[in-house]
Amino acid sequence: MDKLEKHVKETLRKIKIKKNKRILVALSGGKDSAVTAYLLKKFRYNIQGFHINLGMGKYSEECLEKIKELCRLLKIKLHVYDVKKEMGSSMCYIRTGIQSRAKGQIKNCAICGVIKKWIINKQARKLKADFIATGHNLDDEAQTFLINIFKGSPKLSVNLGPISQGEIDKKFIPRIKPLFYAPEKEIKKYSLEKELPIEYKGCPCAMDSYRIQVRKFLNTLSDKKKKNIIENFEKILPRIKVNDSGVKYCEICGEPSRGRICKRCQLIKM
Numbered sequence: 001m002d003k004l005e006k007h008v009k010e011t012l013r014k015i016k017i018k019k020n021k022r023i024l025v026a027l028s029g030g031k032d033s034a035v036t037a038y039l040l041k042k043f044r045y046n047i048q049g050f051h052i053n054l055g056m057g058k059y060s061e062e063c064l065e066k067i068k069e070l071c072r073l074l075k076i077k078l079h080v081y082d083v084k085k086e087m088g089s090s091m092c093y094i095r096t097g098i099q100s101r102a103k104g105q106i107k108n109c110a111i112c113g114v115i116k117k118w119i120i121n122k123q124a125r126k127l128k129a130d131f132i133a134t135g136h137n138l139d140d141e142a143q144t145f146l147i148n149i150f151k152g153s154p155k156l157s158v159n160l161g162p163i164s165q166g167e168i169d170k171k172f173i174p175r176i177k178p179l180f181y182a183p184e185k186e187i188k189k190y191s192l193e194k195e196l197p198i199e200y201k202g203c204p205c206a207m208d209s210y211r212i213q214v215r216k217f218l219n220t221l222s223d224k225k226k227k228n229i230i231e232n233f234e235k236i237l238p239r240i241k242v243n244d245s246g247v248k249y250c251e252i253c254g255e256p257s258r259g260r261i262c263k264r265c266q267l268i269k270m
Ligand code: AMP
Pocket: 025, 026, 027, 028, 032, 033, 050, 051, 052, 053, 054, 113, 116, 133, 134, 135, 136
């Protein structure tokens, strides 16, 4: 078996996902989520595709085309949502508004990430999914863990890990990351070998300079060292305590939230 396939099989075994569970794979058009869908299908999991069209011109159109092709190839159903329909305007428009009010303090990817998560959870619940699978890989997770430490907020890392932790709530669909232990290099190689339809151009709006800096630093390390970072994180995860009183429902939109108002509604209100 291929090294990457072994990594993913081990991860799925570790998080104990049964084959009859309904998994929605969040597809961006990029290699990580495409490989996630490909491998889950190969291992005979019950999957469907899910995509949010961010309305970012040609880039979004190309992503959607690749995703449609991938889902045809894998013979899986695809659900497409439009950010304009869900939020009232395109991602660029939403971001510009929030950033001008927040005086540029909030990064593009942070805004987009919060909004995507909100839409995915809400719609996945309507589709009666048991899990949402994303394409986050070892490199992404090691970066996020280090960024949280550098920013002095290690508690934010409580959301990392191959399966979402914390309160079980009927309105919250647990998220899984089958590529959690898989290095980015291996995923790219695999996606090229399998000739999967993929948009290899990155998002034109991804300008999170801090993450780029941490990625550059991590890329000076071997995959083994990146894995050590993740394994150390897993050792301390049970000791990270979050001061919250469980899941609440956002007073504005009714979606599950750690605080009175969810992150999406906090951004919109800004
Ligand atoms: P990102 O936040 O762009 O780093 O993406 C992380 C993961 O979120 C990807 O691997 C996908 O699983 C998912 N994702 C990103 N963009 C989209 C999108 N437009 N629609 C659905 N899922 C997405």
